[in-house]
Amino acid sequence: MTWLPIIIVMVVCIGIAMARVFIGPGAPTRLVAFDTINTLVVASLVILAMMFKQVIFVDVAIVYALLSFAMTLYVAKYIQGDKF
Amino acid sequence: MDTLNIVSYVFIGIGLFFNLVGVIGLHRLPDMYTKLHAATKCTTFGSIFLIIAVIVQAAGAWALEGAYSSQSVMCIRAVLALVALMVTNATGAHAMARAAHRSGEKPARVVVDDLKEKEND
Numbered sequence: 789m790t791w792l793p794i795i796i797v798m799v800v801c802i803g804i805a806m807a808r809v810f811i812g813p814g815a816p817t818r819l820v821a822f823d824t825i826n827t828l829v830v831a832s833l834v835i836l837a838m839m840f841k842q843v844i845f846v847d848v849a850i851v852y853a854l855l856s857f858a859m860t861l862y863v864a865k866y867i868q869g870d871k872f
Numbered sequence: 873m874d875t876l877n878i879v880s881y882v883f884i885g886i887g888l889f890f891n892l893v894g895v896i897g898l899h900r901l902p903d904m905y906t907k908l909h910a911a912t913k914c915t916t917f918g919s920i921f922l923i924i925a926v927i928v929q930a931a932g933a934w935a936l937e938g939a940y941s942s943q944s945v946m947c948i949r950a951v952l953a954l955v956a957l958m959v960t961n962a963t964g965a966h967a968m969a970r971a972a973h974r975s976g977e978k979p980a981r982v983v984v985d986d987l988k989e990k991e992n993d
Contacts, residue, residue: 789877789929794922797888801895805911808898816904816972823964824898824911828891830957831919834950838926843942846949850956857960864964864971 791839798832815867819860826856876932883925890918903980904972912965916957923954 805828808821830853837845897910930947937943973987 789880794884794888798891801891804895805898808907814904814977816968816975816977817907819968820904820908820911821898823961823968824895824915827912827915827919827957827961828895830953831887831891831922834923834926834953837946837950838929841942843945843949846946846953849953850949853953853956853960857964860960860964861967864967868971868974 789838791835794835795832795839798828798835802828802832819863819867823856823860826852826860830856876928880925880928883921883928887918887921887925890914890921894918904977905969905979908965908969908972912961916961919957920954923950923957926950927954 802825805821805824809818809825812818812821830849833845833849833852837843837849891914894911894914897914898907901907901910927947927950930943930950933943934941934947978985
């Protein structure tokens with residue numbers, strides 16, 4: 789299996805979503821685009837683990853998924869206007 | 873191993889197609905809620921299929937090399953990453969939509985907002 793073209797397509801997807809982070813009107817749209825980037829990065833890390841035959845990338849992917857979930861929840865609470 | 877490669881390529885094709893559709897929908901749709909609809913659901917579905925392709929490859933190598941293969945760790949941890957992705961994406965999308973509605977973000981061309989009358993907290 790060749791995994792390099794898949795990584796290239798995923799990086800193109802991340803670039804398109806990152807353009808929406810910069811030009812998006814308002815904070816909620818930027819948060820949605822950033823969450824999309826997080827999901828794509830998790831999938832890319834799992835593919836990179838298979839490409840380089842290194843298990844440590846999958847561990848990084850699990851921790852990245854959980855920490856980006858915490859980031860999403862805190863930024864959502866900030867947009868909502870709650871006190872911390 | 874040849875059949876496993878074909879299965880993995882089919883899964884990768886589905887996954888990349890849905891990721892591209894989700895990211896294009898992030899640019900084409902008018903307001904935040906439809907962008908959330910396109911991006912979160914399509915990207916989660918595509919990423920699930922990409923990780924399943926990796927799981928199929930790792931499980932095939934594990935079955936081929938025996939019980940103490942180095943691919944066994946890869947297979948089990950990829951399943952854990954898949955579970956973490958599925959749980960966190962759905963919950964995060966719900967939290968984002970709720971926060972956007974409470975912050976006063978309106979959908980495009982909206983006339984009636986029924987949810988606003990129900991929230992009395």
